[in-house]
Amino acid sequence: MKITYDREACQGHNRCYMLASELFDTDDEGYAIPLIEGKVPAEPGEKARLAADNCSEFAIAIAE
Ligand code: SF4
Known part of the structure; x- marks a missing residue:
């Protein structure tokens, strides 16, 4: 699994940090x-x- 992050799309909601602080x-x-x-x-x-x-x-994408 690979994770990609689009800084231009990110709006700073912090949801990713709240859900996966090991990753963000x-x-x-x-x-x-x-x-x-x-x-x-x-x-x-x-x-x-x-x-x-x-x-x-949709700033975070997962690819298998
Ligand atoms: S959930 Fe994370 S990646 Fe998505 S917009 Fe919010 S801070 Fe950015």
Whole structure:
């Protein structure tokens, strides 16, 4: 599983951080900072999917 993040689409809702703090931090303005680039280990993989599903801006994408 690979995760991609689109900074231009991100609106800084912090939902990804609240749902998957292992995978996302936030900057001072609330925009996401991905903590893992590219391939995601299996265990937080489901949280990556949860974060992507709950990002209303479609800024997070998951590829198998
Ligand atoms: S949930 Fe989406 S829009 Fe909100 S901070 Fe995370 S990546 Fe950005």
